Amino acid sequence: MRVRSALLAGVRGLWLAVFGIVGSVVLFTLAVVSISFMLLGIGVLTTPVVLGAVRAFADLRRVQAAEWAGVRIPTPYRRPLPARRGGVAGQVELCSALLKDKATWRDLQWLLVDMTLGAVLALLPAAMLLYAPWGVVVASGVWKPLVRTDGTFWFLFVPVTGQDTAYLAAATGLTLGVVGLFTGPALLRAHFLLAEPLLRPTRERELALRVDHLTESRHDVVDDSAAALRRIERDLHDGAQARLVAMGMSLGTIEALVEKDPAQAKRLLAAARADSAEALTELRDLVRGIHPPVLAERGLADAVRALALRVPLSVEVDVELPGRAAEPVESAAYFAVSEVLTNATKHSGADRVWIDAHHAEGALRIAVTDNGRGGASVAAGTGLLGIERRLGAFDGILAVSSPAGGPTMVTMEIPCVLA
Structure with a gap:
């Protein structure tokens, strides 16, 4: 398992280093040239395109940070941009909005970091793993023609002049390989943590x-x-x-x-x-x-269990709440669960539903899963959009995972404190 994760970190780091250097250099150069040419009028046409590409490149790195290293970097851009108007005036307005956005300049700073220190950090996991076989190859006799050509062959900090120093180079390479097995994923994560301060929103x-x-x-x-x-x-x-x-x-x-x-x-x-x-x-x-009486009298846990009894499906409820949330939060959570159960009954074709609710890290988390046909979507008009709006009033979030063929999992999270 460790070998697999280290190899995966090495491959991903190599891809980030190569693609990062090429992409960052090209995009940074184009951005500087395009912004410089705004005085000539040409940049007004090219700058929105180039900065749009920079944002797409930065968004890709945010996605990779979450998927590859578990580093979640929120998007800092204020949306939407001004409505696109035709003509030169519309282009000038769009350029002005992009250049006034501090996130644009932070993205350009990140490109500089990504093509330098970021590329080095990304390359380290692969480099340490590759030095292990290369050291063995050097010790097997490859050092001889290299030394004859150059006089001295340097394997990192080891000058190879004979077989003894070639063995020392092999030992050094194997040591780096072992270190890479243990530190590769951490170095990959460090690459994303280096980018996080510039890619995330400011306070x-x-x-x-x-x-x-x-x-x-x-x-x-x-x-x-x-x-x-x-x-x-x-x-x-x-x-x-x-x-x-x-x-x-x-x-x-x-x-x-x-x-x-x-x-x-x-x-x-x-x-x-x-x-x-x-x-x-x-x-x-x-x-x-x-406002259901059972919710007011006995709290969210018993209210959800009462909901489950009224649904014509087999429902398993696992609720562990050491206290009660504020009444508006409980009401929002109750009606959100009720709507999800209604959707499962009407649209999913499921015969079993699982409800899990608990409080952790300052938030109430509820997951409702069914074994139906899947295909649920917030934009599909099945009531999920209403739930998202209801939770949004409490700074809550809604996540829906519903691949074709099922299962469907609706996860709700509401920041709150239990009394």
Whole structure:
């Protein structure tokens, strides 16, 4: 396992070094030339293209950092860019927006680091592994023609002048190979950690991005709240209110018939009693939809278990919460789980669902997995977009993994503290 991870780190590091030097040098040169030519007017046309390529190159490195070394580097760019307008004025506006963005200049700084120290760090895992076989080859007799040609052959810091020094070179190479087996993945990770300060958002930019995100999610929540109020108004008008009006009319008829036709009054009274029971049931269901009593009384864990009992699927629930979150957080998590279970029932074709919820590292994490056909997507209009907006109001995130053929895993995370 260690050999495999070291070889993988070596191959990836070699690719990063070669591709990093070539890509960084080319992109940095093009960016400097293009920005310089803006005074001549040519750069206005080329700079957005070149800087777009620089951003794509930096985004690729962010993806590689997460996938190859577990180093997660958030994107620092504020999106979207100004709406593209035609003509020279539109190009000037776009160039101005790109050049005013501090992330653009930090990307260019990163290109300088990537083509120098970054390339060295990336190359080390492969170099240390390659020195091991090369030292053995040198000791096998290859040193002789090399020495005859040059007088002295240097194997790193070992001057090879005879067989004894050739054996010393082989021992040095094997030592480096062993060290590479243990340090290769760490060196690859160090390469990405070197890039992280320049590729991630600054503190100022993180706050700006957070404000943008919270502003957008606040608008979504306001829209959702308005829609929920309209739904409640419609349900009251079409349901309980209509039944109460009918009951009032029935009671007026009963009052008129109670002495003239007691039998008919009795039948109408029974019907009114049935209407009152149905109206009460509808009101309870409506209240439960606003804030379920079991959630208020017993917390999220028992509320999720109650949800699972109402779903016509086999549901396994594993909830470990040492305390209770704030009421708005519990409500958001509850309705998010409810929506995911509804989606699984209606769209997935699954017959089993697993719910796992726990609190760790200052966040409530909930995973809902089903064994259905897969293919779920936030953009597919299955309610996942509404969940994402609901969680966004609490700075939460939603992740969906749903390959064709299944399974589907919906993961939700909400930062919170348990009391």
